[in-house]
Amino acid sequence: MTDHSDSYRPDEVEAKWRARWAERGTNQPDLDHPRRPFYNLMMFPYPSAEGLHVGNMFAFTGSDVYGRFKRLQGYDVFEPIGFDAFGIHSENYAIKVGLHPAQLIPKNIANFTRQLERIGGMFDWRQALSTTDPEYYKWTQWLFLQLFKAGKAYKKKAAVNWCPNCKTVLANEQVEHGLCERCGTPVEQRFLEQWFFRITEYAERLLGNLDTIDWSETTRTAQRNWLGKSEGAEIVFEVPAEPSSRRAAESIPVFTTRPDTLCGATFMVLAPEHPLVAKLTTPDRKAEVDAYVKAAAAKDLVARKVGEKEKTGVFIGAYATNPATGKPVPVWIADYVLMEYGTGAIMAVPAHDERDFAFATQFGLGIVRVLAGAGQAAGAPLAAAETEVDGFRLVNSGRFDGLEAEAGKRAITEWLAGAGKGKAVVQYRLHDWCISRQRYWGPPIPVIYCDACGPVAVPEGDLPVILPPIEDFRPDDSGVSPLARHEEWYYVPCPDCGRRARRETDVSDTFLDSAWYYLRYPSAEFHDRPFDPARTRTWCPVTTYIGGNEHAVLHLLYARFLAMVLNDLGHLAFEEPFTRFRAHGLIVKDGSKMSKSRGNVVIPDEYIAQWGADTFRMYLMFLGPLQEGGDFRDAGINGPRRFLERVWLMVGAVEDSGGELRKELVTRWHATRKKCAEDIEALRYNTAIAALMELVNHMKEAGCHDKAMVRDLVVMLAPFAPHFAEECWERLGGAGSVFDAGWPAWDEALAVSDEIELPVQVSGKTRSKVSVPRNAPEEVAKAAALADPAVRRFTDGKEVRKVIYVPNRLINIVVAG
């Protein structure tokens, strides 16, 4: 191509339109008086030192295509962007390279900003935010105070997950298989004073609302599993007083999902940490029990939770009474029972629970069957626990014998409640959210401890509590934050009594920063309020949210919880923050997900420099459906490039063809408008792009350069290749931005053709095609089919048994033999 005046040069075009958009405020909706507000949100990035990688770009482009499409449909689309820049990621990296995070983060943000602009996102940069900005974390602290004042934040000494490498506490959600999610170090148990949010109070609502929101099913399932609802009963086992050792009577409540098996409870097991263990242990068992408790406490959570098949445990010498049978049952402790779940104690029913069966077998404890199938004797021996009990009936259960399992559950629970020995309860797997971190790089928790007044909230007028710029920000093994080494910072007068008091030195979890950022975007310029009521009413809840499923149970659950709390406290009118959520797929490279931690990231900058952002955007979106992700390899990028160049040439050669267009082409035109819109709405960008390519192929074949068609083509291409489309639009004489052109409307009647190529099957095998009018009556189609020579070869001389005709789809002639 020697004619430079007519070749497409992405660098120039893209730079030109980036400048135009900034100049004209193209991407800045009227935040106060939008006609049709549409909040298009993408999960904000953590600004890593490596920069935005191809996996990020895939997700951001996916969200941006949708936002631009909505814009073309006439919505006032608000597409904000920001940076989730606090947290251990940034801090650890700063430690590694020997810099202060406060120096590092602004550089990373600058780099991300450059990249995000370069990929052509429709971001409203006026409202950009960083969670590390005091103007932002002031309100994160405010949020904490609202929960604190409402009694939804509390401090307790608790067994927490401690990462000895990151030297901090982790939330349960940040522990994977007993390993630290970030660095893979085995997590230890420590007992520390920690701040918690009462998310468990919201478990029922968090679960129930899942049925009311339009979210990816995978995400909702993940949340349901995480919430882990179990319905069952709490049953109290009494331990009679022991006069010889002067021990009083005690009672041990247990939680079970199988109250129907109560009569089969032949022993009990307590968690080693259970508070009753010390009281109930008999003197002769004390040495052995103490040793076991100690050993269990020393075990890290990996050893305790995974891998171990061998059951261990010790008898503590006490006997409790089975409330249904009145028989004594021995009380054991074992580390397969967890203090954090239920009551920390179980009734063991070895006949119908695998773990209890293994334990009973190992220690020679009694096994009594209480459920039997048809033809099974009540005394039939068990080779293994029988947990599948469909159609089984209760046996060895006295007055409850003969009931089916479900009926037995109800009957026994009712009987327990009447006798004051138990009640129906619902348990959740969810724990309260531990939000304190013994680290530096986060918002200080705004509480002051006074010897006279106790924990006091920092007055809202004193916010933000600025994170001091200390040099020795590295964590240590002490279990306290680096801020605790700075007296000059933490000694302050008590806000209530004025006496010397000390600040909380822990900072809050990064997930608190990100749990409310969507509220800040529309109100980012207000200094005196976290989120403006009018702006929030206009823009929230978020219309469409796109993000990674790795946040299904972390970020997305916390954000929902906080919205509910703010709703209860009267700050928000809604309780579900994201009306529609779609999880994008992951970009895989060399067999595993592209991520910094796996070291397989590809930075898009070089590709963009070589091909242009538009071509690269189209290439990524053409890979496959957004929700499925795909393998990254750069083979194939030539396709979108050739396509855009073809369209470019077409734009240079347009002509007015008046009403001369072929009927077939008009049909394609309308069908493409429709298909492309429907596919984008469903996030099937790959087939939307394919439809545009098909249209171009047909236009080329027909030698068509019709101006109106080319203009539509450019508009439909705009979500994918925004700079390119703007340039073409301008060259076609369009006024303003192509994004104000409106999505081309289609006529349903024109989108289908009058003549149909109808496939003809003979006994279910396709043999030929015949041309018939659209919606042809069966007789017409049948006559045409039976007249076709290719069909007659299979039907001649045979009896037609039946004809199946699906108008406009197919005709199937079923013949005998």
Added chain:
RNA sequence: GCCCGAGUGGCGAAACGGCAGACGCAGCGGACUCAAAAUCCGCCGAGAGCGAUCUCAUGUGGGUUCGAUUCCCACCUCGGGCACCA
């Protein structure tokens, strides 16, 4: 172990229960060129046949149906989540 996804040409993929492989990449043949690149035209699942055509083919095995990539049952493989949660 349990709960979600997904298995289709050399590759990325497409297909309201109705022509399997749209669209694209790579490859092959040709045109243009001194030549190469770019561009344009044609071919492109496997097997048989000179051919029009025929047979086989959507992870495996069954089933429902006139007809199954699609629905049902069992199994295999690969991703992801949960996991001693009582």
